[in-house]
Amino acid sequence: MRINLEPVGIIKKAGKCSEILIYSEFEQLIKNIAAKLGKNESTEQSLLIVHKNRDNNDIHQVQVTKINLIDRVGNILKVGKIDANDDSVLDVRLNE
Template sequence: MRINLEPVGIIKKAGKCSEVLIYSEFEQLIKNIVSKMSKNEEAGRNLLIIHKNKLNNDIHQVQITKTNLIDWAGNILRVGKIDANDDSVIDVRLE
């Protein structure tokens, strides 16, 4: 069974880390995450990134990657390295 999911962002490689660009119409997602954290626990906080599986021959359409939040600016989350590039982001959750 195939499910069509609407992406909320995209993953981009950025040197030794990755960046999750959240589309402007879904910026509330970042606001919800930030509101659940205090200022002293921002860096190093674990996130779950749910994204499209880049392996076409895999039966699973999505992949869940656990990573740490380095920082964010506007609608860009800088996170630890994710083995994904140009993958569509479906959701971002605090662990």
């Protein structure tokens, strides 16, 4: 079964890290994450990123990656290195 999902952002390589650009129409997603981060005193948070699977031979259309959040500037989330570039992001969640 194929399901068509609308991406909320895109993953870009940025040196030794990756950046997740969340599209402006999904700004509420960033606001929700920021609100939850404000309540947590821990400086290092992990995120669950649901993104397009790079392996075309795999039957799974998406991949879930657990990654550490390094910084957030506006609608850009700087995270550890993800083995993805220009892949569509379908969802971002705090790993609580």
